[in-house]
Amino acid sequence: MTHSLLVRPIAKKEWTFTAVIAVFLIVVMPLMNYAGWISDFTINLWGKYLCYAMLAISVDLLWGYTGLLSLGQALFFTLGGYMMGMYLMRMIGDLGQYHKDMPDFLVFLGWERLPSFWVPFSSFSFAMVMMILVPGIVAYVFGWLAFRSRVRGVYFSILTQALTYGASLMFFRNDMLMGGNNGFTDFRFILGFDIRSPETKRGLFIITAMVLSATYVGLRCLTRSRFGLVQQAVRDSENRVLFSGYSSPNFKLFIFVLSAVIGSIGGALYVPQVGIINPSEMTTDKSLEAVVWVAVGGRGTLIGPIVGAISVNALKSWATRAYPDLWLLILGGMFIIVVLFLPKGIVGVPGMVKDWLKKRKRLSEPDVVTLEEPSKEEAA
Amino acid sequence: MDHPLILNAEGVNKSFAGFKAITDLNFYLAEGELRTVIGPNGAGKTTFLDLITGRTKPDTGTITFGALTELVPLSEHEIVRLGVGRKFQTPTVYTDHTVFENLLLSLEGVRGVWGTLFSRTTSTDIDRIDEILKIINLGSRRTDLAGSLSHGQKQWLEIGMLLAQNSKLLLIDEPAAGMSDDETALTGELLLKLAGKHSIIVIEHDMVFVKQIATGRKVTVLHQGSVLCEGSVDAVQNDPRVIEVYLGRKKAA
Numbered sequence: 001m002t003h004s005l006l007v008r009p010i011a012k013k014e015w016t017f018t019a020v021i022a023v024f025l026i027v028v029m030p031l032m033n034y035a036g037w038i039s040d041f042t043i044n045l046w047g048k049y050l051c052y053a054m055l056a057i058s059v060d061l062l063w064g065y066t067g068l069l070s071l072g073q074a075l076f077f078t079l080g081g082y083m084m085g086m087y088l089m090r091m092i093g094d095l096g097q098y099h100k101d102m103p104d105f106l107v108f109l110g111w112e113r114l115p116s117f118w119v120p121f122s123s124f125s126f127a128m129v130m131m132i133l134v135p136g137i138v139a140y141v142f143g144w145l146a147f148r149s150r151v152r153g154v155y156f157s158i159l160t161q162a163l164t165y166g167a168s169l170m171f172f173r174n175d176m177l178m179g180g181n182n183g184f185t186d187f188r189f190i191l192g193f194d195i196r197s198p199e200t201k202r203g204l205f206i207i208t209a210m211v212l213s214a215t216y217v218g219l220r221c222l223t224r225s226r227f228g229l230v231q232q233a234v235r236d237s238e239n240r241v242l243f244s245g246y247s248s249p250n251f252k253l254f255i256f257v258l259s260a261v262i263g264s265i266g267g268a269l270y271v272p273q274v275g276i277i278n279p280s281e282m283t284t285d286k287s288l289e290a291v292v293w294v295a296v297g298g299r300g301t302l303i304g305p306i307v308g309a310i311s312v313n314a315l316k317s318w319a320t321r322a323y324p325d326l327w328l329l330i331l332g333g334m335f336i337i338v339v340l341f342l343p344k345g346i347v348g349v350p351g352m353v354k355d356w357l358k359k360r361k362r363l364s365e366p367d368v369v370t371l372e373e374p375s376k377e378e379a380a
Numbered sequence: 381m382d383h384p385l386i387l388n389a390e391g392v393n394k395s396f397a398g399f400k401a402i403t404d405l406n407f408y409l410a411e412g413e414l415r416t417v418i419g420p421n422g423a424g425k426t427t428f429l430d431l432i433t434g435r436t437k438p439d440t441g442t443i444t445f446g447a448l449t450e451l452v453p454l455s456e457h458e459i460v461r462l463g464v465g466r467k468f469q470t471p472t473v474y475t476d477h478t479v480f481e482n483l484l485l486s487l488e489g490v491r492g493v494w495g496t497l498f499s500r501t502t503s504t505d506i507d508r509i510d511e512i513l514k515i516i517n518l519g520s521r522r523t524d525l526a527g528s529l530s531h532g533q534k535q536w537l538e539i540g541m542l543l544a545q546n547s548k549l550l551l552i553d554e555p556a557a558g559m560s561d562d563e564t565a566l567t568g569e570l571l572l573k574l575a576g577k578h579s580i581i582v583i584e585h586d587m588v589f590v591k592q593i594a595t596g597r598k599v600t601v602l603h604q605g606s607v608l609c610e611g612s613v614d615a616v617q618n619d620p621r622v623i624e625v626y627l628g629r630k631k632a633a
Binding site for chain 1: 433456465
């Protein structure tokens with residue numbers, strides 16, 4: 001324990017619990033799908049939810065753990081999606097409508113040859129590197145500028161919102177050569193597998209579940225290491241952090257880049273599963289939605305964003321079919337309820353119930369109260 | 381005094397949008413000295429601490445730490461790493477961390493992103509923390525969240541954090557504010573215990589407290605951003621200029 005990297009050790013019970021959930025997602029659900037107990041549609045839908053969970057975790061790493069409310073996290077999710085999308089577009093080959101070995105929209109725009117920046121995206125490994133580098137560099141440059149100039153609080157939120165809005169305007173333009181407002185779609189193959197086949201979808205689900213589990217475990221350790229303690233100290237009292245000799249901008253920059261990459265990987269896994277990516281995914285309301293998932297699930301925990309992303313999106317899938325006009329009202333209402341009554345979100349409910357039961361028990365047993373009070377005064 | 385100087389501020393000026401907060405300030409502190417700085421509101425006490433710690437930069441003048449280190453061009457965390465620790469007026473601790481963790485983060489040593497990612501808590505670290513806990517009287521609260529401490533205990537924890545940092549110079553802004561009389565007296569004892577081993581600047585308003593810690597030591601009175609007078613507590617209290625700036629505010633002719 002003394003020589004562990006974790007300042008706050010993690011109990012064995014928790015590891016077991018985490019392993020059970022991970023095995024359920026990675027092994028049991030795909031097996032149930034294989035056996036026909038879970039439909040292909042459902043497994044694909046859950047694959048999508050798990051990608052959203054990656055986005056939600058990346059929001060919470062900033063908001064819940066570092067006190068930086070980023071309203072532009074969807075940008076990084078979408079950038080990852082676009083990098084994967086470029087690879088998938090190249091894999092269509094000459095099966096497009098124009099039967100040329102380049103994306104249809106480029107032919108439509110009058111391009112005879114593939115633009116040079118598109119060429120290396122035929123390689124999956126190149127696309128994978130770009131999934132990390134592109135959002136990483138965008139986050140690094142933006143974060144470096146913002147944190148050096150001490151942009152904090154609501155100003156940081158507004159700037160991130162502006163960043164993603166600006167990016168979406170860029171991607172909406174046809175001369176960006178990224179498919180304009182239609183984005184990318186009609187994918188055929190990924191690594192030689194038919195992207196629409198149930199087997200591929202199951203495989204993508206398994207990979208997503210594995211990546212999410214690994215991210216969760218990694219971040220669980222990170223947030224309990226000394227680094228994590230500094231990170232949370234930045235949230236609680238940045239002045240003290242500075243006057244303890246830490247350069248808080250460097251810590252914030254590291255976290256900002258890390259969560260951009262996590263969001264991006266989520267987006268890269270999302271695109272082959274939904275089969276489309278376009279700039280509307282980048283707009284600010286998508287980022288805001290992710291913030292709602294985190295608030296509903298439970299901010300400042302790692303399990304909260306996962307629970308929030310899955311439950312809010314499951315509710316959305318149902319509500320947009322049952323009450324399509326009411327969905328935004330439901331979403332907004334949920335946010336208000338959580339802010340007013342459940343500050344710790346869904347995952348905080350058991351703790352709240354426990355506290356409430358304790359209080360009730362204390363009130364019903366007056367003897368306990370008189371016994372406890374003197375000791376309280378002593379402590380003070 | 382024979383001791384070498386630990387802090388040497390000369391000809392320091394600072395104005396904010398035309399308002400002169402610090403005017404031609406000269407201030408010298410010997411190593412191991414416990415100096416109390418008093419002065420009416422707006423005398424520039426807190427601004428002075430801001431200038432030492434790099435929070436704001438002077439318009440003109442030099443501030444030297446130890447023998448040679450010029451502080452003005454350095455940033456806040458660099459100045460801290462040299463050994464200048466600051467306690468804020470309102471207790472500033474990490475409320476969601478335990479008392480132990482607060483001290484752990486303050487311990488001298490790793491400060492970089494990569495360093496903290498791979499740092500392990502050694503038994504030397506733990507011994508040092510327990511030693512500090514004893515000094516600041518919080519041994520029994522080791523695993524409690526800092527947010528659950530009383531106001532006074534938070535102040536002590538913050539002083540403990542400066543000790544963990546191994547600060548040579550402690551800048552302590554109104555430690556007695558908001559404390560009960562008992563807590564104030566204990567704080568005074570704590571500071572007296574630390575004097576000699578550390579150089580300390582205390583800013584304070586509470587004259588009972590000032591008498592406790594400054595008897596036999598030098599007190600500096602700041603007024604309108606420069607030193608009005610320096611001397612023993614009694615000498616300063618009876619100085620007509622000090623009485624004037626504290627009691628009657630006659631317009632300067």
